Amino acid sequence: MTMKRVVLALTLLAAAGSAAPAVAQEQQEIPPRLKWSFATPFGKYDEAQLQRGFKIYREVCSNCHSLNLLSIGSLADAGGPGFSEAQVAQIASEYKIKDLDDKGQDTERPGRPADHFPAPFPNALAAAAANGVAPPDMSTLAKARGVSRGFPWFVIDLITTYQEAGPDYIAAILKGYEDPPKGFTLPEGGHYNKYFPGHNIAMPPPLQAGQVTFDDGAPTTLEGYSQDVSAFLMWAAEPKLVQRKRIGFQVIIFLIVLSGLLYFTKKKIWSDVH
Amino acid sequence: MSGHSTYAPQNKVLQWFEKRLPIGGLIYSSFVAYPTPRNLNYWWTFGGILSFMLGVQIITGIVLAMHYTPHVDMAFNSVETIMRDVNYGWLLRYVHANGASMFFLAVYIHMFRGMYYGSYKEPREVLWILGVIIYLVMMATGFMGYVLVWGQMSFWAATVITNLFSAIPGIGDTIVTWLWGGYAVGNPTLNRFYSLHYLLPFVIAGVVVLHVWALHVSGQNNPTGIEPKSDKDTVPFTPYATAKDSFAIACFCILYAWFIFYVPNYLGHPDNYIPANPAVTPAEIVPEWYYLPFYAILRSIPNKLLGVIALFSSIGILAFLPWLDTSRVRSARYRPLFKQFFWLFVIAAVGLGYLGSKPPEGIYVILSRVFTLYYFAFFIIILPLLGIFEKTKPLPNSISESVLGARGA
Numbered sequence: 001m002t003m004k005r006v007v008l009a010l011t012l013l014a015a016a017g018s019a020a021p022a023v024a025q026e027q028q029e030i031p032p033r034l035k036w037s038f039a040t041p042f043g044k045y046d047e048a049q050l051q052r053g054f055k056i057y058r059e060v061c062s063n064c065h066s067l068n069l070l071s072i073g074s075l076a077d078a079g080g081p082g083f084s085e086a087q088v089a090q091i092a093s094e095y096k097i098k099d100l101d102d103k104g105q106d107t108e109r110p111g112r113p114a115d116h117f118p119a120p121f122p123n124a125l126a127a128a129a130a131n132g133v134a135p136p137d138m139s140t141l142a143k144a145r146g147v148s149r150g151f152p153w154f155v156i157d158l159i160t161t162y163q164e165a166g167p168d169y170i171a172a173i174l175k176g177y178e179d180p181p182k183g184f185t186l187p188e189g190g191h192y193n194k195y196f197p198g199h200n201i202a203m204p205p206p207l208q209a210g211q212v213t214f215d216d217g218a219p220t221t222l223e224g225y226s227q228d229v230s231a232f233l234m235w236a237a238e239p240k241l242v243q244r245k246r247i248g249f250q251v252i253i254f255l256i257v258l259s260g261l262l263y264f265t266k267k268k269i270w271s272d273v274h
Numbered sequence: 275m276s277g278h279s280t281y282a283p284q285n286k287v288l289q290w291f292e293k294r295l296p297i298g299g300l301i302y303s304s305f306v307a308y309p310t311p312r313n314l315n316y317w318w319t320f321g322g323i324l325s326f327m328l329g330v331q332i333i334t335g336i337v338l339a340m341h342y343t344p345h346v347d348m349a350f351n352s353v354e355t356i357m358r359d360v361n362y363g364w365l366l367r368y369v370h371a372n373g374a375s376m377f378f379l380a381v382y383i384h385m386f387r388g389m390y391y392g393s394y395k396e397p398r399e400v401l402w403i404l405g406v407i408i409y410l411v412m413m414a415t416g417f418m419g420y421v422l423v424w425g426q427m428s429f430w431a432a433t434v435i436t437n438l439f440s441a442i443p444g445i446g447d448t449i450v451t452w453l454w455g456g457y458a459v460g461n462p463t464l465n466r467f468y469s470l471h472y473l474l475p476f477v478i479a480g481v482v483v484l485h486v487w488a489l490h491v492s493g494q495n496n497p498t499g500i501e502p503k504s505d506k507d508t509v510p511f512t513p514y515a516t517a518k519d520s521f522a523i524a525c526f527c528i529l530y531a532w533f534i535f536y537v538p539n540y541l542g543h544p545d546n547y548i549p550a551n552p553a554v555t556p557a558e559i560v561p562e563w564y565y566l567p568f569y570a571i572l573r574s575i576p577n578k579l580l581g582v583i584a585l586f587s588s589i590g591i592l593a594f595l596p597w598l599d600t601s602r603v604r605s606a607r608y609r610p611l612f613k614q615f616f617w618l619f620v621i622a623a624v625g626l627g628y629l630g631s632k633p634p635e636g637i638y639v640i641l642s643r644v645f646t647l648y649y650f651a652f653f654i655i656i657l658p659l660l661g662i663f664e665k666t667k668p669l670p671n672s673i674s675e676s677v678l679g680a681r682g683a
Contacts, residue, residue, distance in 0.1 A: 069351065069354050069355075074358070140547040141547075143547040144546075146544045151628070158540060161537050163536075163537055163539060163540065237547070244364060245536070247535065248534070251535065252531050255528045258524045259528065262520050262524050266517040266521045269514060269517045273514065
């Protein structure tokens with residue numbers, strides 16, 4: 001009797017399980033995992049890559065996207081793109097910063113390293129009016145994106161220290177523009193993107209091969225661009241990553257030694273009890 | 275309880291002071307001479323780990339509060355300023371944010387341990403209830419702390435959770451308006467959450483003092499669940515328990531450091547790096563992982579009011595545990611049936627946690643309902659009946675017999 005009930009219950013569960021995918025929302029496309037120099041516990045940013053990424057940001061992204069939280073001077077910070085103080089002063093002076101003059105009147109002056117990157121639009125309304133949708137600020141973008149990969153990945157990601165879902169997603173979006181499949185009606189002003197949730201993205205394909213030139217001979221392909229700019233955005237979102245991983249290794253080594261010493265101390269103390 | 279030694283300072287100044295305020299004796303009897311059962315296993319080190327975590331959270335929190343700005347227009351950016359411009363601000367913030375998760379991880383292990391070994395039973399009912407109160411205040415504190423970041427998930431979690439109170443018939447909407455300090459989650463809400471988030475940890479610390487006091491009145495339970503009968507059954511807290519706890523805390527810190535330094539955002543939601551925007555609802559609103567089981571219980575019930583009642587009952591019922599469990603045997607070691615039902619309970623609780631992170635549809639809803647049913651049945655039906663029908667194994671005569679006897683055999 002009870003056995004029968006258990007079987008019945010299990011059958012019902014199985015039936016419900018097989019019906020579930022039809023009910024569930026369409027799964028979001030999982031961005032492919034890319035190789036990043038800053039992944040894993042010993043990862044570091046690749047200075048040349050960040051410099052290329054900054055160039056792409058400056059020449060392309062910054063036309064629509066702000067980077068409000070970063071000072072221009074942070075480009076010279078340790079663990080970052082590795083620009084020299086002189087280079088940063090030069091870069092800063094090429095920006096025009098809105099300020100007040102001595103008489104309290106609006107004026108524009110050349111930028112200084114302490115200034116933050118100026119935004120392309122005066123406010124969110126103006127940004128939305130010019131673009132349809134206000135382009136998101138890029139300061140924390142690489143940590144604000146990522147597709148959950150579900151079980152068992154969330155266990156594996158914890159052990160392999162996978163924290164690069166953001167740059168993976170951004171790189172995938174930049175390369176994910178396609179013709180819409182048959183039967184997909186794209187709203188006006190929209191663009192079909194394989195990796196964007198709902199596939200209808202307001203941003204037109206921003207990068208084309210050969211659009212930005214590099215001095216270091218790195219490939220000027222869409223593939224290369226998307227990875228370089230995603231790495232730069234990861235640095236923008238997590239500028240202390242290199243310092244964090246370096247200190248982390250020291251802390252963990254210290255804790256392992258401490259635990260070992262405490263283990264033997266404990267063993268010695270308890271030896272007369274056991 | 276008979277102690278192993280008493281406090282008798284040699285120093286003249288200490289003797290003078292001790293006559294006027296015997297705090298040295300109190301510390302000595304509580305943390306040095308205090309007799310602890312000799313057979314405690316490592317599940318008993320989580321009390322020490324939790325005290326450590328409370329200290330870490332209060333210290334990092336006080337420093338973070340020096341740099342944080344509780345205003346809707348500045349809160350998100352002030353957190354980012356901490357991450358970018360404050361010396362080691364990124365470290366403080368990641369220690370604090372992941373510290374909350376570690377605190378809850380430890381408290382869940384601590385609670386499961388208490389359940390497994392029947393630590394809530396006479397004479398430790400008040401000790402257990404104080405623990406439930408600490409857990410409740412922890413939940414409120416953690417929730418408000420998450421809101422302070424003022425990202426998208428902060429804002430919408432605050433909206434969803436405060437809206438639960440609107441389910442109360444008649445006065446629900448009035449209560450929610452009162453909680454918000456306005457007609458929507460806004461600056462007054464953020465300000466009062468900040469104020470309370472700073473206050474509540476000290477309330478926790480106060481209740482922890484009562485919790486430890488109650489513990490020192492009744493003495494610790496132990497894996498056998500039988501009371502110590504002689505000095506042979508116990509060892510003094512220092513150096514035995516202090517050495518063992520220190521080792522456990524150091525090991526726990528390795529896991530903690532792994533999160534802080536290698537996967538600091540693993541337990542957070544990416545949407546919380548988007549500034550709060552009342553005009554845009556995120557695709558999914560999920561609470562922090564440590565609330566997910568209760569979130570699953572809430573969503574498994576189609577009626578809002580009943581769901582909210584189930585949510586609060588699922589926590590409140592813990593306070594009645596000492597009387598719901600009718601068995602006179604404490605430890606699951608000697609309760610073969612209880613042991614199985616206990617592990618099923620763990621599976622249901624962890625399963626609810628997983629389901630709380632999934633969209634409320636299809637198989638997820640069905641499983642949530644099954645687990646919710648089991649969650650409540652465990653307390654209301656299984657525990658009362660087990661005490662009557664379960665045939666328990668014979669108990670050892672004393673703790674030392676159970677330890678040394680097993681060793682000799």
